[in-house]
Amino acid sequence: MTAVRLRSMEAGDAQAVADLHAASWRSAYRGMLTDEFLDHGVVADRQAVWTERLTEPVTTPAFGIVAEDADGQLIGFTYVLLNHDSTWGSLIDNLHVHPAAKGGGIGRQLLQAVARELGPAHSEPVFLWVLDANEPAKRFYARMGAEFAEYGMAPPFGGVSLPEWRCVWRDASVLLHA
Numbered sequence: 117m118t119a120v121r122l123r124s125m126e127a128g129d130a131q132a133v134a135d136l137h138a139a140s141w142r143s144a145y146r147g148m149l150t151d152e153f154l155d156h157g158v159v160a161d162r163q164a165v166w167t168e169r170l171t172e173p174v175t176t177p178a179f180g181i182v183a184e185d186a187d188g189q190l191i192g193f194t195y196v197l198l199n200h201d202s203t204w205g206s207l208i209d210n211l212h213v214h215p216a217a218k219g220g221g222i223g224r225q226l227l228q229a230v231a232r233e234l235g236p237a238h239s240e241p242v243f244l245w246v247l248d249a250n251e252p253a254k255r256f257y258a259r260m261g262a263e264f265a266e267y268g269m270a271p272p273f274g275g276v277s278l279p280e281w282r283c284v285w286r287d288a289s290v291l292l293h294a
């Protein structure tokens with residue numbers, strides 16, 4: 117298992133998170149999103165999102181967690197929107213591990229950190245959306261005990277609209293033992 121330091125995401129992480137998000141999409145979503153977007157638009161798109169999220173006044177209850185390697189380089193992150201949906205609970209809006217660090221247990225550590233941050237009093241489900249074409253991530257979420265609860269079309273992003281699954285954990289604490 118890759119040793120990482122987990123800590124809360126801060127405003128000063130906006131650039132590094134945006135860079136890692138763009139690198140992860142370029143690697144994982146090639147062939148799903150357009151080459152034009154992945155080759156030219158994705159960095160500015162992610163920079164705008166993360167700058168706004170982390171440096172503008174907070175309008176939505178949320179938290180982020182980052183994973184750093186021994187050199188302090190950001191190699192993974194997750195971001196959670198609390199109480200996002202009255203039925204499905206809190207939304208894990210992002211979960212990404214650097215393409216070169218995948219398969220080393222960092223994704224699991226980040227999901228478990230989310231469960232710890234939510235705490236034992238969190239009685240709602242936790243959910244996320246995964247693209248149907250993202251087979252590696254679907255296998256990861258299945259391994260983490262997710263229920264594939266609903267299938268539908270994602271809102272357009274990166275120039276396309278794609279089918280996706282709603283993955284749900286009815287009880288977030290099960291992630292601690294996944």
Ligand SMILES: CC(C)(COP(=O)(O)OP(=O)(O)OC[C@H]1O[C@@H](n2cnc3c(N)ncnc32)[C@H](O)[C@@H]1OP(=O)(O)O)[C@@H](O)C(=O)NCCC(=O)NCCS
Nearest residue numbers: 144212213218219220221222223224246252253255256259
């Ligand atoms: C999906 C992702 C977050 C998973 O994180 P990770 O660090 O690679 O996964 P981990 O090493 O923590 O894996 C945990 C468990 O899931 C399993 N797993 C992970 N990826 C898998 C895959 N592609 N196929 C089968 N099992 C997989 C691991 O084998 C491990 O199980 P084990 O302990 O029984 O061996 C990461 O690969 C990633 O960032 N992918 C690209 C971006 C992405 O698709 N993000 C999700 C968007 S919804």
